[in-house]
Amino acid sequence: MIAGQIGKSFAAEVYGIDLWQKLAPDDIQELKTILDRYPVAVVRHDTPLTDEEHISFSRLLGPVESKPVLTTSGSGKNRIPHFEIIDQSNLDETGGIYADDDRRLAFKRANRLWHTDMSFHSNRATWSLLSAHALPSDGGPPTEFANMRAAYKALPEDMKRKIGRLTAEHSYWYSRVAGGGPPATAEELASRPPARHPLVHERGGRKALYVASHASHIVEWPEEDGRALLDELMAFATQPQFIYAHQWQVGDVVIWDNLATMHRARPFDDRNQIRDVRRTTCREADPAEAS
Numbered sequence: 001m002i003a004g005q006i007g008k009s010f011a012a013e014v015y016g017i018d019l020w021q022k023l024a025p026d027d028i029q030e031l032k033t034i035l036d037r038y039p040v041a042v043v044r045h046d047t048p049l050t051d052e053e054h055i056s057f058s059r060l061l062g063p064v065e066s067k068p069v070l071t072t073s074g075s076g077k078n079r080i081p082h083f084e085i086i087d088q089s090n091l092d093e094t095g096g097i098y099a100d101d102d103r104r105l106a107f108k109r110a111n112r113l114w115h116t117d118m119s120f121h122s123n124r125a126t127w128s129l130l131s132a133h134a135l136p137s138d139g140g141p142p143t144e145f146a147n148m149r150a151a152y153k154a155l156p157e158d159m160k161r162k163i164g165r166l167t168a169e170h171s172y173w174y175s176r177v178a179g180g181g182p183p184a185t186a187e188e189l190a191s192r193p194p195a196r197h198p199l200v201h202e203r204g205g206r207k208a209l210y211v212a213s214h215a216s217h218i219v220e221w222p223e224e225d226g227r228a229l230l231d232e233l234m235a236f237a238t239q240p241q242f243i244y245a246h247q248w249q250v251g252d253v254v255i256w257d258n259l260a261t262m263h264r265a266r267p268f269d270d271r272n273q274i275r276d277v278r279r280t281t282c283r284e285a286d287p288a289e290a291s
C-alpha cells in the first residue's frame with residue numbers, strides 16, 4: 001500500500017489497496033496509519049464498488065450505522081435497500097431525478113454548506129466513505145475539504161485560549177434551514193434532537209477545530225455572540241490554504257476523517273444531470289451499543 005500526497009498536505013491517493021477483497025488485519029492497520037496522516041484519502045477504481053462491497057469494506061474500519069438516524073417527513077421509499085448506505089445522489093426511489101418540490105432534494109442541498117458528518121449526533125461520525133457510481137459528463141462538481149488540524153494550529157493564541165473550554169450545539173435541522181431548506185416538522189425535530197461537542201477535538205495529542213454548519217450556537221454564551229464566533233471560525237478554517245478540492249471520476253472512493261476535516265458539496269445542474277454518489281459512515285462507538 002502506498003500513499004501519494006495530492007493537492008494540499010492532508011490529502012493522498014492510496015495505491016495498492018483492493019477494496020473488493022477482505023483486507024488482512026495488517027493491511028487495515030496500514031490503511032489506518034495512512035488515514036491518520038492523511039485525513040482525506042482517495043482510492044480509484046475502474047468500476048464502482050457494489051453496495052455490499054462498500055459496506056463490508058467500511059465495517060473493517062469501524063462500526064457502521066445500519067438504521068436510519070432521522071426521519072424526513074413525506075419521503076418515499078429508499079432507492080438503495082441498505083440502511084448502511086446514505087444515498088447522496090439526486091435520484092428518487094424510481095431512479096429518476098427528484099421532482100422540484102421533493103423535500104429530500106431541498107434538504108440535500110444543505111450539503112453545500114461546510115460541515116462535518118453527523119456532528120448533530122452524540123455518537124459522531126469518524127470516517128465517511130463516499131463512492132462515485134455516476135457523474136455528470138464533465139465529472140461534475142468537486143467535493144471540497146478543509147484541514148481542521150491545520151486551521152486550529154494557525155489560530156491566534158488568544159483565540160485558542162478563548163475556545164478551549166467552549167461547547168457548540170449541533171442540529172441537523174438548523175443546517176437544513178441555513179442551506180435554504182424548509183423548516184423541520186415536529187416529527188422531524190423529534191427524530192433527531194441536537195447534540196453538544198467541544199469546539200476543539202483532541203486525539204492522540206493533536207488538536208482540530210470541530211465546527212460545522214450544523215452548529216447553531218455556543219452553549220456557554222449568549223446566542224448572538226456564539227453565532228458570531230462560529231461564523232468567524234468557519235470563515236477562518238475555510239481559507240484557500242486549508243482546502244483540497246476533489247475532482248471525481250466514476251469508481252472513486254474518498255475516505256475522510258470527520259474529526260479532522262470539514263467538507264462541502266458544490267452546486268451543479270441537479271435538475272437535469274445525474275450525480276450518483278453513495279456514503280457509508282463509521283462511528284465513534286458501535287451504534288448497536290451506544291444510545
Ligand code: OGA
Nearest residue numbers: 088111143264265266279
Ligand atoms: C457527504 C457529502 C458531498 C458531495 O456525502 O457527506 O457531504 O460532494 N457529500 O456529495
Ligand code: MN
Nearest residue numbers: 111115116117
Ligand atoms: Mn457530508
